[in-house]
Amino acid sequence: MLLKRKTLLAVLLSVLLQACALHQQKVNSLAEQLEHSTPEETLISLQSIDPAGRDRGQYLLNTGLLKSITGDFEGANRDLQEAKEILNNLQATSVSENLGAAIVNETLRSYDGSASERVLLHVLLSINYLMLNNLDAARVEVLQADVVMKELAREEKPIGQLASAHYIAGLIYELGGELDDAMISYRKAANLMTLRNMQPPPALQSSLLSLSQRLGLDEENKEYREQFALPVNPDTLHSSEIIVIYWDGVVTSKRGNSLSVWVPSLNQAVSLALPYYPPSNYVEDHFNLRLADQTYRSETVEDIEALLREDLDDESAAIYAMTLARMVSKYQIVKSAGNENDGLGLFINIIAMLSESADIRSWNMLPSSIQFARFSLPAGEYSLPFPHYAGSQQAELVETRLAVSAGEKIVLFVPGVSQKIFSYTQTSP
Amino acid sequence: MRVFWVVVLSSLLMAGCGTKVTRIDVDETVDLSGAWNDTDSRLVAEEMISDALSHPWTSDFAGKKGRAPAVIVGTVRNFSHEHINMNTFVADMERALVNSGRIEFVASSDERGEIREERADQDLNASEETRNEAGQETGADFMLKGQINTIVDVEDDEQVRYYQVDLTMISLADNRKVWLGQKKIKKLVENASVRY
Numbered sequence: 001m002l003l004k005r006k007t008l009l010a011v012l013l014s015v016l017l018q019a020c021a022l023h024q025q026k027v028n029s030l031a032e033q034l035e036h037s038t039p040e041e042t043l044i045s046l047q048s049i050d051p052a053g054r055d056r057g058q059y060l061l062n063t064g065l066l067k068s069i070t071g072d073f074e075g076a077n078r079d080l081q082e083a084k085e086i087l088n089n090l091q092a093t094s095v096s097e098n099l100g101a102a103i104v105n106e107t108l109r110s111y112d113g114s115a116s117e118r119v120l121l122h123v124l125l126s127i128n129y130l131m132l133n134n135l136d137a138a139r140v141e142v143l144q145a146d147v148v149m150k151e152l153a154r155e156e157k158p159i160g161q162l163a164s165a166h167y168i169a170g171l172i173y174e175l176g177g178e179l180d181d182a183m184i185s186y187r188k189a190a191n192l193m194t195l196r197n198m199q200p201p202p203a204l205q206s207s208l209l210s211l212s213q214r215l216g217l218d219e220e221n222k223e224y225r226e227q228f229a230l231p232v233n234p235d236t237l238h239s240s241e242i243i244v245i246y247w248d249g250v251v252t253s254k255r256g257n258s259l260s261v262w263v264p265s266l267n268q269a270v271s272l273a274l275p276y277y278p279p280s281n282y283v284e285d286h287f288n289l290r291l292a293d294q295t296y297r298s299e300t301v302e303d304i305e306a307l308l309r310e311d312l313d314d315e316s317a318a319i320y321a322m323t324l325a326r327m328v329s330k331y332q333i334v335k336s337a338g339n340e341n342d343g344l345g346l347f348i349n350i351i352a353m354l355s356e357s358a359d360i361r362s363w364n365m366l367p368s369s370i371q372f373a374r375f376s377l378p379a380g381e382y383s384l385p386f387p388h389y390a391g392s393q394q395a396e397l398v399e400t401r402l403a404v405s406a407g408e409k410i411v412l413f414v415p416g417v418s419q420k421i422f423s424y425t426q427t428s429p
Numbered sequence: 430m431r432v433f434w435v436v437v438l439s440s441l442l443m444a445g446c447g448t449k450v451t452r453i454d455v456d457e458t459v460d461l462s463g464a465w466n467d468t469d470s471r472l473v474a475e476e477m478i479s480d481a482l483s484h485p486w487t488s489d490f491a492g493k494k495g496r497a498p499a500v501i502v503g504t505v506r507n508f509s510h511e512h513i514n515m516n517t518f519v520a521d522m523e524r525a526l527v528n529s530g531r532i533e534f535v536a537s538s539d540e541r542g543e544i545r546e547e548r549a550d551q552d553l554n555a556s557e558e559t560r561n562e563a564g565q566e567t568g569a570d571f572m573l574k575g576q577i578n579t580i581v582d583v584e585d586d587e588q589v590r591y592y593q594v595d596l597t598m599i600s601l602a603d604n605r606k607v608w609l610g611q612k613k614i615k616k617l618v619e620n621a622s623v624r625y
Contacts, residue, residue, distance in 0.1 A: 081512075092586075092624040136507050143510040143581075150583045 023049060024107070024360055027062070028253040031364035035250050039066045039418045042365075054097075054110040057086040061117070061363045065124060069247070069415035071389050071422060073128040080125050087113045087121070102325045103333075105273070106359035114311035115152050115160030116304070117363045119145050123165050123370075126172060127245060127413055130424045135176055142169035142185075159314050163192040164302035164370040167204060171243060174211070175409060175426050183211045193301065201299030203243070203372035205230055239376045240408040246287040246298040247415045249368030251305055252280050254312070256358030268334050269349055272323050273358035277312060280305045282368040287414055289373070291382045298371035298414075305368050319359075326356075367416065379406040386414070388421045463590060463618030465513050465577075473594050474521030477610045478529070481598060486607035487531050490570065499533045500526060500598070501569035509579035509592065522573070522596075535569045571607065572599050588618040 026049060034042050043066040051059040064079035090112035100108030113121070122145035129138035145165045152160030170185035186207045190200045200208075205228040212221035255278050260271035282305050287298040330352040338345025382402045402423070404410060409426040453459065458468045490498040502523060507513045526532045536544055551560050575596035582589045591613070598608040 090624075092621045094624045096625060137512060140507065140510060140512050143579075147510060147581050147583055147588075 023051065023055070027058070028360065028364060031062070031250060031253050034365055034417055039070050039415075042066055043070065054108070055361065056111075057083050057090070057113060058111040058361050058363065060086070061113070061121065062365045065363070065365050068124055068128050069418040069420070071418075071420060073132045073422075077125060077128050077132075080121060080128070084121055084125070086110075087118060098322075101322055103329050104355050105326070105357045106275075106319070106322065107357055107361070109359070111361050113363065114308060114315070116162060116307040116311050117366075118148050118152075119160055119162045119165050120304075120363070120366060122148065123162065123168055126168055130172065130175075130411060131413055131422045133424060135172065138172050139176060142172050145169065157310075157314070158192060158195055159310065161192055162302060162307070163189040163196075163198075164372075166192065167207075167301055167372060168245070170207060170211075171411065174207075175411075179211055179215055182207075183215055183217070186211060189301065196303075196306075198300070198303070200228075201301060201372060202228075202230060203299065203374035204301065206374045239378045240404045240406060240410060242296075242373075242375055242377050242404070242410050242412060244287060244289065244296070244298050244371075244373040244412045244414060246371040246373070247367035247369075247417070248285050248287070248298075248300075248371055249282050250417060251308060251362075251364060251366045251368050252277055252282065253364040254358075254360040254362050256360050258356065258358065260353050260356075266331060267338075268331060269353055270327060270331065271353040271356040272327060273356045274319060274323060275312065275358040275360050277305075277309050280368070284369060285416070286371065287373065287416070289385070291377060292380070296373050296375045298373040300369045300371050302370040303368075304366050304370065308362065308366075330356075377404055379404055384421055386419045386421045388423060460616075463588065463616050464511050465509065465592065467517070469592070469614060470513075470518045471521050473612045473614070474518060475525050477594065477596055477612050478522055478525035480610050481526075481596070481608050482529050482531055484608050486571075486598065489607075491531075494570075497531055497533050498570045499535050499567050500571045500573055501535050502537050503572040503574040503599075505573075505575040505577070505596070507577050509577045510581050510590075511579070513577060515577075518577075533567065535567050541566075569601055572601055573597070574599060575610075586620040586622045588620070590616045590618060592616075 027046070030042050030045055043063065046059070046062055046066065049059070060079045060083035064076045064083060067073070067076035067079060090110050094109070097109040122141045126138040126141035126145070129135075129141060142165070145162075146169065149161055149165065166185045166189035170182040170189065173179070173182035173185060186204060189204055190208060193200050193204070205224070209221065209224045209228060209230060212224055254275045256273050257276055258271065258273040260269055262269045284300065289296045289298075334345055334349045334352055337348040380403075382404065384400045384402050387400055388402055402410070402412075402421075411424040411426075413422040413424075414420075455467070456471075460466065460468075487498055502519050505515055505519055507515055523534055527534050545563075548561055548563055552563070555561075573596060575594065578593045578595070580591040580593075582591075592615075594610075594612045594614075596608075596610040597606050598610075599606055
């Protein structure tokens with residue numbers, strides 16, 4: 001009777017875990033198809049999946065992102081704010097989830113996001129609020145991103161420190177007229193890029209040059225002029241400034257590496273599974289905007305592919321330690337079952353092998369890179385390559401034209417996979 | 430063996446706890462996350478308005494004009510680290526000011542549009558005895574403006590959150606600042622490093 005109950009429980013557990021693994025593979029497959037499908041279709045498919053409670057954070061990050069790039073900024077913010085609350089509440093170490101991970105597998109933990117994902121959540125929220133014409137709320141998100149980055153800061157490596165988060169922060173401060181804070185954020189963005197061996201792109205160079213000039217930081221401005229070979233901007237009184245935030249590609253999903261071997265000395269089959277990122281197939285593309293007989297090109301500030309690999313590398317020591325602990329605990333469980341009954345031992349050994357599964361969850365619908373462009377444009381009306389939606393409650397189709405008035409600052413958000421352009425126009429200089 | 434199954438099943442079922450709702454008094458202070466909450470909003474509004482009314486600008490105005498000053502709420506901006514519902518904060522302040530009986534309030538610029546639309550509609554559709562004419566609005570004498578700022582210091586699982594609310598009453602006649610109010614709140618938030 002007892003044997004039957006245990007067998008039933010083992011089968012049930014195995015089925016449950018297999019269902020979870022299949023669900024995650026479906027999410028990964030949707031993310032991989034995002035570039036060849038539409039975000040609207042992907043969102044419908046994703047919403048048809050009922051995620052387990054512990055995967056809700058990941059689910060909301062993806063639905064929030066898809067809603068953002070389709071222009072449903074209100075809906076996106078609802079999902080992303082809920083995801084933020086979930087992720088924040090999960091930062092404390094869970095005793096029960098660690099036990100589950102030490103005995104069954106890592107997917108029994110609630111999804112709490114990697115270091116960079118936690119910061120990118122605020123970055124996306126700040127863009128969404130900006131597109132909803134709510135500069136104050138966007139400012140709240142960049143302040144929160146700053147707090148998260150301070151929490152994550154370590155001396156030895158820049159885990160969770162994002163140049164794009166600082167650049168967006170600088171932009172939002174600048175739009176709000178807080179030039180001192182904007183300058184500090186732009187400097188932080190440039191320092192992080194240098195730390196990661198990346199050259200600050202023209203958008204960041206232009207921001208540093210222009211602000212150091214406006215703030216009267218003559219020495220710093222002189223240094224930037226010597227360092228960056230940028231053309232002098234035309235008179236901004238008769239022109240406007242366009243800032244483009246371009247999201248390129250879709251980041252690679254995690255995969256799992258599994259290994260099962262029969263160990264004669266233990267008289268057991270031992271298995272282990274570890275997550276990894278396969279080599280990236282991402283080929284960097286740029287947003288080329290041809291306006292007034294000139295082409296403006298976005299350049300990368302954040303290589304998300306590299307960031308997420310950096311995060312996984314940083315987590316790997318803990319993952320290996322937990323995998324080792326799990327191997328030992330599974331060995332002990334199978335051994336004690338085998339001592340009770342040979343058949344039960346073999347059966348539990350099979351269940352232990354089947355239950356071994358790598359945690360391949362990630363915010364896998366993020367772009368592969370975040371790029372920016374910044375340039376001046378004379379007042380006028382311009383044709384855009386994609387449909388243009390002006391920020392409102394539910395982004396509203398305007399047309400493929402962009403009207404630009406003198407002295408305005410216009411932020412264009414261009415998610416490459418949705419081929420749409422959303423805009424925010426600074427209402428008061 | 431038994432321990433194994435107990436642990437596995439407990440881990441799987443841990444998330445399945447039910448929701449419990451308890452009604453509490455609206456004045457009761459409940460600090461859950463350490464973020465700005467209804468108690469902060471109400472207490473700051475009440476204390477700042479009580480400070481505003483204890484200063485002589487209202488009596489000076491009433492002495493000169495022979496009536497209570499009319500105040501309009503301008504922008505109260507949120508420069509904090511949190512999404513604060515400024516509407517409830519502004520409503521708390523309006524209520525405290527109006528209930529003092531020493532100040533009259535006029536509709537804000539957002540509210541005026543709807544009222545004017547209604548008046549225009551009355552002009553066409555309401556009877557002459559009940560119709561309210563245009564051009565009879567009370568102009569505000571003072572505008573209340575302000576902002577909420579925060580400084581957050583973080584170390585491991587601890588945060589110190591410092592809130593500073595600044596309000597200014599500005600005379601619309603001559604741009605004089607007749608009252609400057611400031612309220613500070615400091616909270617130490619200790620996040621659990623372990624959960625069950």
